[in-house]
Amino acid sequence: MKKTILLTGATDGIGLETAKQLVTKGHHLLLHGRNPEKLSAAVEQLKTLSPTASIEPFVADLSRFQDIEQLVSSIAQKHKHLDVIINNAGVFSTSSPMTLNGLDVRFVVNTIAPYLITKGLIPLMGNQGRIVNVSSAAQTTVDLAALKGQRQLSDNAAYAQSKLAIIMWTNTLTAHQKLGRPLMVSVNPASMLGSKMVTEAYGVVGGDLSIGADILTRAALSSEFDQADGLYFDNDLGKFAKPHPDALDQRKAKQVTDTIDRIVSELGVEQI
Secondary structure, three states: OOEEEEEEOOOOHHHHHHHHHHHHOOOOOEEEOOOOHHHHHHHHHHHHOOOOEEEEEEEEOOOOHHHHHHHHHHHHHHOOOOOEEEEEOOOOOOOOOOOOOOOOOOOOHHHHHHHHHHHHHHHHHHOOOOEEOOOOOOOOOHHHHHHHOOOOOHHHHHHHHHHHHHHHHHHHHHHHHHOOOEEEEEEOOOEEEEEEEHHHHOOOOOOOOHHHHEEEHHHHHHHOOOOOOEEEOOOOOOEEEOOOHHOOOOHHHHHHHHHHHHHHHHHHOOOO
């Protein structure tokens, strides 16, 4: 069955490889990228794989709350139904680690943006949809002061905290909103794959990107994930596993989620 799928961060790396798999399976892709030229190039590349590919491009800088709101609004205006969201977009290092709002870019792009996208588009999905949140094996305790932009972190610390935080809000939403919503699962697509992020961060070529794309495609579509609501899949192990203990602590997970809610509320960001 043809599904309508939103894939963020789709212009290179695991995102583009995942888009290739999805488009060759005949699904309708809502393809997100930050750079218009790279997004256009990705669409053209995908059309060479499948000339009849059904693709809609959406440009948004997920470090900018105005862009996040516009992305959600544009999709909601154009579509009455959405089957899958793959929150893949992420950032490890940047020359400008703080946003104009005084927040860490890694937390905004890796944690807060997917939270707002998810909450904004859930009304289009119903209980048959799926939300796949891309995390990482790199997970460490979230410093709430850093999440609020009150303390600056190293690239490694900010990335690892932001990737734990996405699991934490996923677990909060699955625990407190049981009915009428899509299945939500967190996934570590595998460590040290050959993405631009890995090359820039660690100076290595990395492994086959299709390893990560395969598991994201499975998480989005396969029956093996039918009972995966609120779970974490670790593709380094090739199975469902326990994430960092903080993600399983409902009190700590709710603290992180509540902090995100306060941040966006204080900035006047519209939420569903």
